[in-house]
Amino acid sequence: MTTEQDxxxxxxxxxxxxxxxxxxxxxxxDTELVEQLDIDSMDFLNIVVAINERTGIEIPERDYPKxxxxxxxxxxxxxxxKQAAGA
Amino acid sequence: MSEFVMPSLGADMEAGxxxxxxxxxxxxxxxxxxxxxxxxxxxxxxVEIFEDGVIDELVVPVGIRVPVGAVLATLHPVGAEVPAAVxxxxxxxxxxxxxxxxxxxxxxxxxxxxxxxxxxxxGSHRLRVSPLARRVAEQLGVNLxxxxxxxxxxxxxxxxxxxxxxxxxxxxxxxxxxxxxxxSIDRQAAMRAAIGALMARSKREIPHYYLQQEIDMSRAIxxxxxxxxxxxxxxxxxxxxxxxxxVARAAAEMPEMNGFWIDGEFRPGSGxxxxxxxxxxxxxxVAPALHxxxxxxxxxxxxxxxxxxxxxxxxxxxSSEMSDPTFTVTNLGEHGVDLVHGVIYPPQVALVxxxxxxxxxxxxxxxxxxxxxxxxxxxxxxxxxxxxTGSRLLxxxxxxxxxxxxx
Numbered sequence: 001m002t003t004e005q006d007x008x009x010x011x012x013x014x015x016x017x018x019x020x021x022x023x024x025x026x027x028x029x030d031t032e033l034v035e036q037l038d039i040d041s042m043d044f045l046n047i048v049v050a051i052n053e054r055t056g057i058e059i060p061e062r063d064y065p066k067x068x069x070x071x072x073x074x075x076x077x078x079x080x081x082k083q084a085a086g087a
Numbered sequence: 088m089s090e091f092v093m094p095s096l097g098a099d100m101e102a103g104x105x106x107x108x109x110x111x112x113x114x115x116x117x118x119x120x121x122x123x124x125x126x127x128x129x130x131x132x133x134v135e136i137f138e139d140g141v142i143d144e145l146v147v148p149v150g151i152r153v154p155v156g157a158v159l160a161t162l163h164p165v166g167a168e169v170p171a172a173v174x175x176x177x178x179x180x181x182x183x184x185x186x187x188x189x190x191x192x193x194x195x196x197x198x199x200x201x202x203x204x205x206x207x208x209x210g211s212h213r214l215r216v217s218p219l220a221r222r223v224a225e226q227l228g229v230n231l232x233x234x235x236x237x238x239x240x241x242x243x244x245x246x247x248x249x250x251x252x253x254x255x256x257x258x259x260x261x262x263x264x265x266x267x268x269x270x271s272i273d274r275q276a277a278m279r280a281a282i283g284a285l286m287a288r289s290k291r292e293i294p295h296y297y298l299q300q301e302i303d304m305s306r307a308i309x310x311x312x313x314x315x316x317x318x319x320x321x322x323x324x325x326x327x328x329x330x331x332x333x334v335a336r337a338a339a340e341m342p343e344m345n346g347f348w349i350d351g352e353f354r355p356g357s358g359x360x361x362x363x364x365x366x367x368x369x370x371x372x373v374a375p376a377l378h379x380x381x382x383x384x385x386x387x388x389x390x391x392x393x394x395x396x397x398x399x400x401x402x403x404x405x406s407s408e409m410s411d412p413t414f415t416v417t418n419l420g421e422h423g424v425d426l427v428h429g430v431i432y433p434p435q436v437a438l439v440x441x442x443x444x445x446x447x448x449x450x451x452x453x454x455x456x457x458x459x460x461x462x463x464x465x466x467x468x469x470x471x472x473x474x475x476t477g478s479r480l481l482x483x484x485x486x487x488x489x490x491x492x493x494x
Contacts, residue, residue: 021368038368040421041325042396052320061315061323 096409333487335380356413364417375408
């Protein structure tokens with residue numbers, strides 16, 4: 001199982017690939033990513049695809065709003081991972 | 088024998104710098120092959136050749152800036168006799184369409200820092216130059232052919248260019264760690280200027296009229312959620328794909344709005360090639376063509392747009408994508424605005440814009456409810472159409488979106 005710290009690193013790495021001009025250290029973990037990184041729906045979909053590729057976690061479309069900030073996204077993935085392991 | 092000329096990669100382009108050749112004399116090419124890389128100041132574009140043939144001569148060497156229409160290379164049909172001039176050293180770029188009968192050597196068509204270097208008989212004039220070094224050379228007026236490269240494989244670096252330059256090079260300004268490199272600042276300034284010039288021309292020449300219509304998106308969004316449930320994450324569709332498809336199909340039914348206004352008359356486009364406005368990170372935008380969008384499935388449009396966005400941001404668009412759009416769509420709603428009044432991209436005659444898809448109050452059948460809606464706007468050229476025609480286009484787009492399963 002991936003630790004929460006590793007999940008955070010994965011999400012940050014994916015975010016900076018989509019928004020290469022953004023300084024990873026400057027991402028506010030509680031501000032909306034769409035606004036903060038100036039990303040559109042295509043970018044967001046690419047983020048979801050990349051997270052899926054690296055963690056194996058499939059994020060259904062209806063859950064997109066649960067990944068609106070960095071902290072939310074990490075929390076969501078940690079929870080999804082636990083559920084998958086427990087299932 | 089025919090000529091391959093510097094194409095116009097958008098109405099705002101007057102000249103381009105040849106960055107690289109992907110072909111050499113004797114190569115067989117097919118229409119649509121990517122044969123060269125050209126810098127338009129807005130972007131680096133992969134240029135496709137217009138016809139089949141065998142390359143005779145590369146007329147313009149790498150590193151030289153020539154106007155639109157200048158001959159870049161010559162070619163002859165496959166199987167035809169090879170002209171005697173093959174492999175002859177290339178002279179300075181020729182002006183198009185026909186050079187005036189001037190005493191030799193003819194002057195380069197526009198200011199070129201120094202005359203192009205002689206080209207080896209085998210056409211091996213490719214210089215290995217970093218993009219930054221190329222830009223610095225252009226700024227300093229250094230002929231790259233005179234520079235000795237010290238980089239890997241003899242590649243010319245910025246330092247090599249500056250060493251060769253007789254001009255005093257100002258020290259690079261102190262920049263913060265997060266600031267973009269000077270190259271990207273130049274690029275942004277150039278793009279800003281190019282967009283400014285084109286949009287000023289549009290507003291000066293095109294008598295715009297504007298229409299708007301709010302469209303009920305409940306069916307479209309519901310259908311999209313259902314189809315996405317069945318799709319693996321990589322194949323999921325975005326709402327913008329439905330919007331693009333609806334516009335493409337509407338434009339196909341309204342040929343009088345799909346095309347160009349050139350020399351005082353309307354010329355219909357050959358096919359519906361949607362210019363998809365893509366904003367670039369750090370500023371600026373491009374609107375490359377999604378070819379034959381009216382005949383593409385939603386999955387094909389999704390794949391096409393994803394590819395365009397990726398290549399637009401990586402600076403790897405193709406010449407046909409820059410020159411072919413017949414109708415532009417801007418989806419500024421992605422960034423939250425309710426509606427957008429677009430500026431037409433000359434010489435096109437219409438542009439459709441979409442605001443954000445979001446829940447809004449909606450009255451129907453005497454009842455007030457809440458539905459996801461989008462405001463579609465049309466900016467159209469009054470020389471080519473009237474408001475009556477324009478309103479039909481918006482109605483057609485609305486109708487398409489009420490039957491998403493047919494898109």
